[in-house]
Amino acid sequence: MPEMKEIGIITKTTSSHADEVMGKLVPWLTGRGVKVRMQEDYRGLADGDSIAVPREHVPDGVDMVLVLGGDGTLLSAARLLEGTNQPILGINLGSLGFLTELGLDEIFEALEKVLEGEYTIESRVRLEASLHRAGEQIGHYQVLNDVVINKGALARIIDLETFVDGHKVTNYQADGLIISTPTGSTAYSLAAGGPIIEPTLDVFVISPICPHTLTNRPLVIPGGSRVELCLLSDSGAVFITLDGQEGTRLKQGDCVRVRVSDQKVNLIRTGVRNFYDVLSAKLHWGHR
């Protein structure tokens, strides 16, 4: 494992714990000879070995990115890392998350391990989506969780003609459709009735939201598949959202193409807990 000489820290600044943690964490790291890049919010902590930069420049040239926050913070950090292979370590400032499965009390133990090279990298697939209108590509996106096509609250049911590898699957008539990675399978897709998918698998899943046709069940397809979804209906506001963050309005005739991206997200795993531990805790499998 490569040595961690410089670490970037992406922080959920709205968390009440963040300041306190950063106050301990930064000197702890620099004291071990690790350089730190952090958000400008922590300018006060900067000294020779730690510098404060605009959030989008935190990852520049670092050996790894430490995320302090929830799963949403990690998703946004992953967007900053597009085009790089930099590994991410997620520490949750609140209750455990699926992506940030370490708690605050485990932060130094985990970092010790990482600095000593006692970790593994778990690669997670991202999806790459493009939006096509009248023969032209008008949008291009990368997600770690999901691409969602969803109707507005006042819109009528939408009609999405769906193809996998050029084969017509069906016209989904539904509130929307979730195209989810394994990582995203425990997020929105699960709420819509999708399966849990082991996060390292090279597959993705199409989960319809409230389908009119009751037999339209979630469909798990190979990572090598190309999905195309075309909006047939003209039913008012229909949007594409990416990892729950951005939104673009679709017009009738628009097509969205989704495939697994060449770029993975590399998560640092220190072996404190595994996927099944987190799953069991988050879904309360210990009790009814």
Place this chain on the structure above:
Amino acid sequence: MPEMKEIGIITKTTSSHADEVMGKLVPWLTGRGVKVRMQEDYRGLADGDSIAVPREHVPDGVDMVLVLGGDGTLLSAARLLEGTNQPILGINLGSLGFLTELGLDEIFEALEKVLEGEYTIESRVRLEASLHRAGEQIGHYQVLNDVVINKGALARIIDLETFVDGHKVTNYQADGLIISTPTGSTAYSLAAGGPIIEPTLDVFVISPICPHTLTNRPLVIPGGSRVELCLLSDSGAVFITLDGQEGTRLKQGDCVRVRVSDQKVNLIRTGVRNFYDVLSAKLHWGHR
């Protein structure tokens, strides 16, 4: 059964069949001594015994309302009949519906029966909903299918504190919530995972849409219950829609109260097919 001396006809005018049907139906009725009130679209068919009036005046004083269209047309006719006990007979211009369970080829047979008094009335509960903001009632609605509180496509998950008869049930964290009558149980609520409810029951059902908490399952409650839903989150666009037709934006702190209305919708049943026949046909229970 009261004699049908005057019949109002509410028509889905966008249907390609409507003109042809009206051309046969109106003289058939007047030839049997029945007066007809119809929409202005059919002005050309008017003579001494049949008159064309604005749609909202079609029901005025008639003994029954004949609906030619789909379930949506019948829902809108039911809104026109608020405050009356006038019975409705639904004839579907396309494929069978849950509310319009007679086909075009059955129209004259059914009307013969009705004119001879060979029919029964099936009363269906409506829901009455009111919207409260800062201590004031700012909206009041009646529905035959459902009251839906739903987030917009770009809004984050919503948080609805829910009470039944003053008892806290839970804070639903979901895309939305459907409060459905038995009649509405085969519409949107079914797509959201709700049960099928025999349509004459005096109950209603709360079905969450994509709930974050997987154990939030549809809840069937007595017709006498009072439901209150208060929007705790401030997550962007959240709307209340009524029978899928109207929409009002909710603000944080708004509360919606829902109860069974004193006013029923009276459907004319001629015994051609019953609820289970329609259910079985619509849900393809004959085959896998």
Place this chain on the structure above:
Amino acid sequence: MPEMKEIGIITKTTSSHADEVMGKLVPWLTGRGVKVRMQEDYRGLADGDSIAVPREHVPDGVDMVLVLGGDGTLLSAARLLEGTNQPILGINLGSLGFLTELGLDEIFEALEKVLEGEYTIESRVRLEASLHRAGEQIGHYQVLNDVVINKGALARIIDLETFVDGHKVTNYQADGLIISTPTGSTAYSLAAGGPIIEPTLDVFVISPICPHTLTNRPLVIPGGSRVELCLLSDSGAVFITLDGQEGTRLKQGDCVRVRVSDQKVNLIRTGVRNFYDVLSAKLHWGHR
């Protein structure tokens, strides 16, 4: 409310807590002038005002039955009370149940209230089922939770022709069918995908178990309905079970008729917690 002069106690004797509780409870009751009838297991506690009798005679002539155990103990107590109106108070010796929603630490507070008449009676519907073979009735049962028709592990999918009030509903092809009361809606039916039904409603629900036809969804029907289920297939071992306790093997051609019984189960409610409190606790609605 009638005075409680004599109380029968039905106990889950396999519970490790039962002995200790009985040792305190019996003198507490007799000290308040209440006579006690208990199971022979507690013969050692008997004195002039408390007597030990065979379990099935515990209810004889008592003003109420106290159940110490879980929901299963209460179901079996309800069977002993068939044909009577004797009210039941359920105290759970372990974690809370849907029927035994009081904990051990609440037992004396609850009994104080009951002895002072500060309680209400909540009537719950039972189902009455009869088994018919070759024109003859060969079994008759009462249940508080559910009537289940289920295939054995090695049997092939079963085919149940189903009628409600003489109308054909469908031929369910499934692992089985659960006919559940509102009380039973939070037990097996919930695991099979059925809705939660407010427990005082006069309705029941037909929930298919793993239906072959994915559109076969749970069906809530009026308490006045008559259900008939006939086994068409000859697929090996198929059984009817009643409240999960008894089992009879069905033969091809056998029909089971189910209706709401005239006899209710009367539960004593002391207002410590209501249905929604229990629901929320049991289904972990407080957290994800």
Place this chain on the structure above:
Amino acid sequence: MPEMKEIGIITKTTSSHADEVMGKLVPWLTGRGVKVRMQEDYRGLADGDSIAVPREHVPDGVDMVLVLGGDGTLLSAARLLEGTNQPILGINLGSLGFLTELGLDEIFEALEKVLEGEYTIESRVRLEASLHRAGEQIGHYQVLNDVVINKGALARIIDLETFVDGHKVTNYQADGLIISTPTGSTAYSLAAGGPIIEPTLDVFVISPICPHTLTNRPLVIPGGSRVELCLLSDSGAVFITLDGQEGTRLKQGDCVRVRVSDQKVNLIRTGVRNFYDVLSAKLHWGHR
């Protein structure tokens, strides 16, 4: 593609169509210089180029196996082919199946293509299961659809401690558990709420049957995973069944280990229809 010089035919002899089809098919094949091995039931059709042998010897040495029947017939043929790479072509004698997706009217067109080498081979994963009791392996099985652990109709809920790659997942408390291949995902697993899985994927899915814990959702895991299920409860009759065909009673403490087998099932695809065509037809995705 290798030349098809000798074809084995496995037939569902209970089908009323089989005799007629065989009467045409066998001379059609021998007339094209293809040798035929068929079941003894068709002894009457045997001549120099076609021979009748015991069913289990039909596949001996043939270049491909033609299955005439339903999906069940193909599953049983696949069992006969364990340890070989012989490809299978499935022709359905009734309505289309997921494995036998060609109809009788397409048989000669499909065979023409196969004889001319115009086909592809689609490899499907099998599962390999072993049963362990008191430290000893007492059973070993191969399946194409699923391994099912299921309680008998009279048994109480079962408790299965479940591990993936040595990591504890949870103790499933349920009626049973289905471990399904992608091929099996459209069979029993689908009825239990499992996802549809594209059939060529190297994954498998654990779908609980009526789990007590409502958050126990289907779990898709890598083909390289090792699953171990141990029966903790002593609740009466619990059985393991393999492709719905064999059954062995499990005892408390028994463990079942499941992994993807090294042996695939090779299906011949002639391009007449693809997986999505069959899915759409079988699940009625063309209409509600």
